[in-house]
Amino acid sequence: MTTGSGAAAGRTRPLLLLPLLWALMVGAGLLITGPAATRWPLSAEGDVNAWFAGHRTRPATSVSEWLTLIASTEGVIGVTLVCVVALVVLPRVPRWREAVFLGASVAAQSALFLFITLCVERPRPVVSHLDPAPPTSSFPSGHVGASVALYGGLATLAVTRLRGPWRYVAAAVLLVVPPAVAVSRLYRGMHHPSDVAGGLVNGACTLLVIGYALLAPRERPAPPPAGREGGRPPLPRSAGSTGGGVRGVRRVVVVRHPLACAEKLAQQVRDVLVRHGCTDVRWTSTTAERPCGDLAAYTAAGRVDLVVVCGGDGTVRACADELAGSGTALAVVPCGTGNLLARNLGLPVKPAAALDRALSGDRVRIDVGRVSGDGLAPTRFTVMAGAGFDAVMVRDASPRLKASLGWLAYVVSAVRHLGDPPMRLSIRLDTGDVVPRRARMVVIGNVGALQGGVPLLPDARPDSGRLEVVLLDPSGAVGWLAAAAHLLRGMMSGRSRRPAGTGTRGRRGTTGTTGTPGTTATPRTTPAAGPARRLVARGALEYFSAVRVDIRFAGSQAREVDGDCAVEGTRLVAEVEPGALLVQLPRSLRPAASRPYLRTDPAPTAAPAPAAPGLRCAESPAPADGGQGDRHAGPVAPVRPGRGTPASPAPLGRKP
Numbered sequence: 342m343t344t345g346s347g348a349a350a351g352r353t354r355p356l357l358l359l360p361l362l363w364a365l366m367v368g369a370g371l372l373i374t375g376p377a378a379t380r381w382p383l384s385a386e387g388d389v390n391a392w393f394a395g396h397r398t399r400p401a402t403s404v405s406e407w408l409t410l411i412a413s414t415e416g417v418i419g420v421t422l423v424c425v426v427a428l429v430v431l432p433r434v435p436r437w438r439e440a441v442f443l444g445a446s447v448a449a450q451s452a453l454f455l456f457i458t459l460c461v462e463r464p465r466p467v468v469s470h471l472d473p474a475p476p477t478s479s480f481p482s483g484h485v486g487a488s489v490a491l492y493g494g495l496a497t498l499a500v501t502r503l504r505g506p507w508r509y510v511a512a513a514v515l516l517v518v519p520p521a522v523a524v525s526r527l528y529r530g531m532h533h534p535s536d537v538a539g540g541l542v543n544g545a546c547t548l549l550v551i552g553y554a555l556l557a558p559r560e561r562p563a564p565p566p567a568g569r570e571g572g573r574p575p576l577p578r579s580a581g582s583t584g585g586g587v588r589g590v591r592r593v594v595v596v597r598h599p600l601a602c603a604e605k606l607a608q609q610v611r612d613v614l615v616r617h618g619c620t621d622v623r624w625t626s627t628t629a630e631r632p633c634g635d636l637a638a639y640t641a642a643g644r645v646d647l648v649v650v651c652g653g654d655g656t657v658r659a660c661a662d663e664l665a666g667s668g669t670a671l672a673v674v675p676c677g678t679g680n681l682l683a684r685n686l687g688l689p690v691k692p693a694a695a696l697d698r699a700l701s702g703d704r705v706r707i708d709v710g711r712v713s714g715d716g717l718a719p720t721r722f723t724v725m726a727g728a729g730f731d732a733v734m735v736r737d738a739s740p741r742l743k744a745s746l747g748w749l750a751y752v753v754s755a756v757r758h759l760g761d762p763p764m765r766l767s768i769r770l771d772t773g774d775v776v777p778r779r780a781r782m783v784v785i786g787n788v789g790a791l792q793g794g795v796p797l798l799p800d801a802r803p804d805s806g807r808l809e810v811v812l813l814d815p816s817g818a819v820g821w822l823a824a825a826a827h828l829l830r831g832m833m834s835g836r837s838r839r840p841a842g843t844g845t846r847g848r849r850g851t852t853g854t855t856g857t858p859g860t861t862a863t864p865r866t867t868p869a870a871g872p873a874r875r876l877v878a879r880g881a882l883e884y885f886s887a888v889r890v891d892i893r894f895a896g897s898q899a900r901e902v903d904g905d906c907a908v909e910g911t912r913l914v915a916e917v918e919p920g921a922l923l924v925q926l927p928r929s930l931r932p933a934a935s936r937p938y939l940r941t942d943p944a945p946t947a948a949p950a951p952a953a954p955g956l957r958c959a960e961s962p963a964p965a966d967g968g969q970g971d972r973h974a975g976p977v978a979p980v981r982p983g984r985g986t987p988a989s990p991a992p993l994g995r996k997p
């Protein structure tokens with residue numbers, strides 16, 4: 342078995358190639374400046390430099406100046422720092438390895454460059470120089486080496502860490518920079534052609550070595566047997582739980598959004614299920630019209646023990662609408678764009694790993710919201726429902742950008758709507774008074790964190806038995822900045838990153854004492870039956886908490902439910918259904934026995950198992966596709982409306 346130190350040694354071993362690279366570069370430098378200096382092609386290098394010097398033009402000089410700037414010491418350090426900080430701060434899970442890869446590539450290349458120039462003396466070309474000549478040797482080019490390490494490193498991250506075809510375009514643009522810098526150094530008379538070639542080799546080899554050491558996938562140790570985590574004994578079970586993992590589960594339905602869950606991931610899901618002993622597995626694919634596929638037919642046809650949802654929040658929402666209150670557990674394979682429920686529940690970001698961890702864990706009860714309105718048939722949500730700014734942002738996010746940039750597509754869409762006019766609305770919480778308000782956006786949340794851990798609703802807990810509401814009404818640029826600063830501070834201080842199980846079930850209305858550190862939360866409780874609420878960020882954000890929220894808009898507004906567009910309308914009513922949904926969650930998220938906020942449900946008891954064939958769906962009342970699932974595009978089964986959802990047109994529009 343690979344030990345931790347053994348794995349670390351395996352990772353660092355390629356770094357031993359760096360001294361070898363240094364020796365080879367020094368050898369090449371000594372050859373170029375010594376015995377090979379008067380031989381072709383080195384003998385012709387002066388002509389190349391003279392040709393560039395004789396063809397200088399004003400525009401070309403300006404371009405070369407820019408290229409020199411972005412590859413200069415200051416430029417490279419600045420861009421590297423910004424990218425490293427962004428890699429650590431922006432994604433939900435800090436990209437430490439990628440940040441270290443980028444920083445280490447640039448630093449190692451610079452160190453090698455310095456050590457090479459200590460051993461190789463080469464004068465600059467004998468043409469006029471457009472930059473002050475630094476004291477270092479002309480061989481190799483430091484600008485070119487640094488640009489390869491930095492922009493080549495960014496291209497590597499784009500190709501290996503982004504999704505969609507645009508990553509290749511981004512990588513191609515980044516890869517144009519080093520050759521362009523190389524030409525600019527020749528043009529400016531600062532290097533011989535062999536210097537820039539040396540810089541290219543130095544940067545590229547350093548990048549390869551560091552990339553191999555830090556980014557190359559390593560063989561993982563076999564997963565521990567179910568019921569054990571990392572080889573340690575199982576955690577003590579909390580009261581009420583009769584078993585963790587899914588060993589008692591017999592019948593599994595996998596709901597797969599075919600566009601979000603590619604065949605490769607589907608295969609990984611199959612493998613994980615087999616590893617956890619789930620052999621009776623039925624697959625159903627979603628379509629735009631049937632966002633949970635034939636799940637309803639399967640649940641109607643016989644007992645389903647576990648539903649595995651491979652998709653984004655929209656697919657999870659549709660399945661949760663079907664399963665809420667049924668006692669059938671749901672496991673999330675987060676492969677959509679936002680995956681906010683998975684993020685808020687602290688599931689691993691890697692889809693197959695999320696399922697693997699969850700199946701070793703426990704069944705936990707979380708709340709769902711039930712939302713309705715004019716033209717919006719009652720349906721459930723697990724994340725957030727809203728109107729105004731966030732709804733138009735969801736509506737107008739380009740599918741092409743979503744495929745290439747992921748959740749950044751929503752940011753692009755949001756920027757386009759920053760100037761939208763505010764809505765006039767009235768809000769009624771529980772049985773309180775109707776309160777008039779003006780807002781750009783209203784969001785009702787079961788969970789509170791957005792991408793990157795931005796705590797839009799810092800007090801929202803999926804197990805609180807309540808819904809949290811935020812109204813966004815910034816006045817002018819200052820208001821927007823105050824709101825953004827407030828949310829960023831919350832993100833930095835890690836609010837809303839607490840996984841489920843650390844909240845307070847049944848917490849009552851907020852009092853204003855729980856504001857993000859560093860901000861002034863203004864507690865305001867309206868007299869008599871008025872709602873408990875708090876204002877922050879110069880009044881740009883106003884928070885409420887309730888079991889039932891009834892919002893009426895003066896005019897028709899865009900609405901969204903868990904990131905799916907709903908028809909426009911003038912009303913949004915949401916009510917919490919406490920603990921209505923059973924979710925299979927990793928064991929580390931289980932509540933401690935002293936804090937049983939999230940109720941752990943027994944796994945299905947391994948009832949005396951009939952002979953295997955008797956367990957199979959094919960022999961139970963079969964769904965319309967003959968029990969074969971529609972993995973292979975079988976016939977479409979009629980779908981009954983979700984439990985508690987009146988038979989009416991689909992409430993939610995297809996995503997754009």
Ligand SMILES: Nc1ncnc2c1ncn2[C@@H]1O[C@H](COP(=O)(O)OP(=O)(O)OP(=O)(O)O)[C@@H](O)[C@H]1O
Pocket residue numbers: 598599600601627628629630631632652653654655656657676677678679680681903904905994995996
């Ligand atoms: N086969 C399909 N083809 C086209 N659209 C589909 C298909 N299956 C489901 N949909 C639509 O996709 C939407 C649900 O997508 P989902 O939310 O799961 O993924 P996402 O948008 O990538 O992720 P997220 O909600 O996390 O941002 C629904 O609007 C549904 O109607």
